[in-house]
Amino acid sequence: MKKSENKYVVSIPFSLFLYLMQGNFEGKTSRSEALYYLLKKQTSLMNIDYEDGRKSTFKVSAVQLSKLWKWDRRTVKSFLFDLEKMGVAVLQKIPYGYLIRMLGIERKE
Numbered sequence: 001m002k003k004s005e006n007k008y009v010v011s012i013p014f015s016l017f018l019y020l021m022q023g024n025f026e027g028k029t030s031r032s033e034a035l036y037y038l039l040k041k042q043t044s045l046m047n048i049d050y051e052d053g054r055k056s057t058f059k060v061s062a063v064q065l066s067k068l069w070k071w072d073r074r075t076v077k078s079f080l081f082d083l084e085k086m087g088v089a090v091l092q093k094i095p096y097g098y099l100i101r102m103l104g105i106e107r108k109e
Helices: 003-007 014-021 031-048 050-055 062-069 073-085
Strands: 008-010 058-060 089-094 097-102 105-107
Touching (some): 008 031, 031 050, 031 062, 031 073, 031 097, 031 105, 058 062, 073 089
């Protein structure tokens, strides 16, 4: 674990924890690994400037994520929408993808 990854605490609803544990992703990225990928992108913005990074969004494409995670695009979109429904992400549709801001990340005291 990198030192920068140990600077933050992530609060998630218990329902998200249960959601992450469902499914068989043999040979593919698991839901928990996919969530970690998105959280890591958000914290990289926070490492540059904590306050602005908390409010910043990053761009993702369902096509790119489907290739990276070895999921189909519908599964990627469903995962992103589920994260938004659970209150851990804010999505904004843009041409060819989404702007995402991950919620519930705080600097470790």
